[in-house]
Amino acid sequence: MDLLPVFMNIRDRRALVVGGGEVAARKAGVLLEAGAKVTVVAPELTDTLNDQVEEGRIDYRPGRFEESDLDGIMLVIAATDDQAVNREVSERAQTRSIPVNVVDNPELCSFVMPSIIDRSPVQIAVSTGGASPVLARMLRAKLESAIPIAYGRLAGMLERFRDPVKARFSTVNARRNFWEGILEGRVAELVFAGKDQEAEQALEQAIAEGEDREVGEVYLIGGGPGDPDLLTFRALRLMQQADVIVHDRLISKEVLDLSRRDAERIYVGKERDNHSVPQDQINQLLVDLAKQGKRVCRLKGGDPFVFGRGGEEIETLTAEGVDFQVVPGITAALGTSAYAGIPLTHRDYSQAAVFVTGHLKDGSMNLNWSALAQPNQTVVFYMGLKGLPVICSKLIENGMDGDTPIALVQQATTPRQRVFTGTLNTMPDVIHNSDIKPPTLIIVGNVVKLHEKLGWFRSEEMRRRGETAQRGVTAE
Numbered sequence: 001m002d003l004l005p006v007f008m009n010i011r012d013r014r015a016l017v018v019g020g021g022e023v024a025a026r027k028a029g030v031l032l033e034a035g036a037k038v039t040v041v042a043p044e045l046t047d048t049l050n051d052q053v054e055e056g057r058i059d060y061r062p063g064r065f066e067e068s069d070l071d072g073i074m075l076v077i078a079a080t081d082d083q084a085v086n087r088e089v090s091e092r093a094q095t096r097s098i099p100v101n102v103v104d105n106p107e108l109c110s111f112v113m114p115s116i117i118d119r120s121p122v123q124i125a126v127s128t129g130g131a132s133p134v135l136a137r138m139l140r141a142k143l144e145s146a147i148p149i150a151y152g153r154l155a156g157m158l159e160r161f162r163d164p165v166k167a168r169f170s171t172v173n174a175r176r177n178f179w180e181g182i183l184e185g186r187v188a189e190l191v192f193a194g195k196d197q198e199a200e201q202a203l204e205q206a207i208a209e210g211e212d213r214e215v216g217e218v219y220l221i222g223g224g225p226g227d228p229d230l231l232t233f234r235a236l237r238l239m240q241q242a243d244v245i246v247h248d249r250l251i252s253k254e255v256l257d258l259s260r261r262d263a264e265r266i267y268v269g270k271e272r273d274n275h276s277v278p279q280d281q282i283n284q285l286l287v288d289l290a291k292q293g294k295r296v297c298r299l300k301g302g303d304p305f306v307f308g309r310g311g312e313e314i315e316t317l318t319a320e321g322v323d324f325q326v327v328p329g330i331t332a333a334l335g336t337s338a339y340a341g342i343p344l345t346h347r348d349y350s351q352a353a354v355f356v357t358g359h360l361k362d363g364s365m366n367l368n369w370s371a372l373a374q375p376n377q378t379v380v381f382y383m384g385l386k387g388l389p390v391i392c393s394k395l396i397e398n399g400m401d402g403d404t405p406i407a408l409v410q411q412a413t414t415p416r417q418r419v420f421t422g423t424l425n426t427m428p429d430v431i432h433n434s435d436i437k438p439p440t441l442i443i444v445g446n447v448v449k450l451h452e453k454l455g456w457f458r459s460e461e462m463r464r465r466g467e468t469a470q471r472g473v474t475a476e
Contacts (some may be wrong), residue, residue: 011035019079106130216290242297250301263412341454358384405448
């Protein structure tokens with residue numbers, strides 16, 4: 001190792017920052033978060049530091065650095081734009097064996113300031129020894145996405161139970177095995193779900209029984225519109241620890257591939273007029289798997305509560321006493337409109353957005369057409385490809401102009417995305433003459449006019465067609 005990683009306790013100890021600029025302000029802020037008593041020495045201060053002085057959070061001595069500023073100091077940071085001053089601070093501090101950091105000058109440092117992931121009391125420091133601070137920040141960002149904020153609360157709870165666990169398990173190996181089961185099981189997940197009191201009760205029960213009794217759980221996860229980069233951090237974490245993945249037809253291969261490799265995968269996809277597994281059987285399947293002690297990821301396209309039947313599924317789970325978590329996803333309407341360059345609202349075109357399912361439970365399209373045909377609003381139809389001619393005719397019949405723009409977006413946010421545009425009058429002919437594959441989403445309203453100008457996403461299909469920008473396939 002080039003450097004020895006050390007976490008230093010500076011709470012209520014004096015620390016010195018030499019410099020009054022924004023960099024000095026950031027360093028002073030880190031020291032304050034660690035509980036240090038901070039003194040800043042500089043001829044002038046930024047507004048940020050001035051505010052902290054006025055609030056009494058830091059002490060300030062105006063003027064240039066003097067060696068006497070080091071008296072009683074435990075740690076020093078030099079953050080001026082004068083290299084001679086920085087060198088002097090470093091030499092004087094090291095003569096007194098005071099740890100010193102000089103910003104952006106590793107040669108003058110006796111310690112470096114790492115990039116920090118703070119999940120207090122859990123703390124993770126990432127450092128390149130000053131070789132590449134940008135790389136350290138990038139690595140920190142990756143770790144931030146993989147480590148839930150709740151790990152801090154979890155660590156605090158575990159600390160309170162260390163003595164009871166030590167009393168219950170006599171050997172180091174037994175204690176280690178117990179804690180590993182807790183950290184990878186239900187107790188940790190309860191904390192991540194914000195159920196701290198239930199987590200403590202479960203931990204107390206596990207200690208009393210001498211083991212972490214595995215209890216199944218269902219994760220109802222919104223898989224988003226298709227692009228795996230649109231998954232939430234929580235969705236990805238739960239997908240990668242689930243024992244079983246129960247997924248529907250709208251989940252893209254790219255998203256499904258991010259689940260745990262050895263997890264059992266069960267397809268329960270449904271198409272219009274072709275339900276491979278009826279909904280009541282899916283509900284019961286989730287219950288049965290969870291009661292077998294398995295962690296079940298119910299992976300649904302878009303958001304589970306937007307035409308995803310998530311409500312029906314958790315009704316059954318609740319009635320059967322099965323623990324579950326709901327992880328929202330970017331719903332298809334939001335992802336599709338963004339990748340097609342069609343804002344759902346725009347003050348010049350639309351002041352409202354309405355989401356509608358293209359067919360009802362009984363397969364009909366008995367919608368409130370007069371409400372949908374109102375001006376200055378955007379209407380988004382889910383699952384409406386088969387009924388698109390009816391949609392167009394009904395909207396026109398209820399007062400919407402036949403020249404109203406309409407877009408049909410196929411396999412949005414994926415490399416296979418295609419955008420078909422036209423009007424209520426022309427779109428039935430567009431889909432009749434085109435090979436359109438589900439999943440698709442229909443957007444009706446004047447905001448569709450913005451697609452030509454704002455379309456930014458160039459899919460693999462677009463590149464194959466030789467198109468230079470996201471422009472869709474029009475009716476003209």
